[in-house]
Amino acid sequence: MTDVFVPEEFEGPRELTGDGFRLEPLGPQHNDSDLAAWTSSIHHIRGTTGFEKWSWPPLDGMSAEDNLADLTRHAQDFVDRTGFTFTVLDPTTDEVIGCV
Incomplete structure (x- = not known):
């Protein structure tokens, strides 16, 4: 038996709008903007608490x-x-x- 991540009836939200931001599921349609965003912030991300020992984002980008x-x-x-x-x-x- 495999552990279930979310209950069968759970529907992931498709959008959330707040003051100064909008969330939507991350996908291929975001490629250019996503790549530009995180590659401009590699050292900031890697210096964020919890990311210090991660291998992502790669220091040389991708x-x-x-x-x-x-x-x-x-x-x-x-x-x-x-x-x-x-x-x-x-x-x-x-x-x-950004992304969450």
């Missing part, structure tokens, strides 16, 4: 193709209900400003 594969995996996790990664968007520009 190709757009590798980032796309990563985002495609996150989107599939959402469909499979094994993970729920959200992109944080600027509500006025739809540019990626």
Whole structure:
């Protein structure tokens, strides 16, 4: 028997809008903006409490193709209900400003 991550009836939220941000499931459609956002913040992310010993984000960045594969995996996790990664968007520009 496999442990269930979320109950069968759970529906992952598709959007949340707040003051100065909008969340939506992270996916391949965010590739360019996502790659630009995290590659400009590698040292900040790696210096954030809890990330000091992680291997992500890679110090040398990654190709757009590798980032796309990563985002495609996150989107599939959402469909499979094994993970729920959200992109944080600027509500006025739809540019990626983070993820959760």
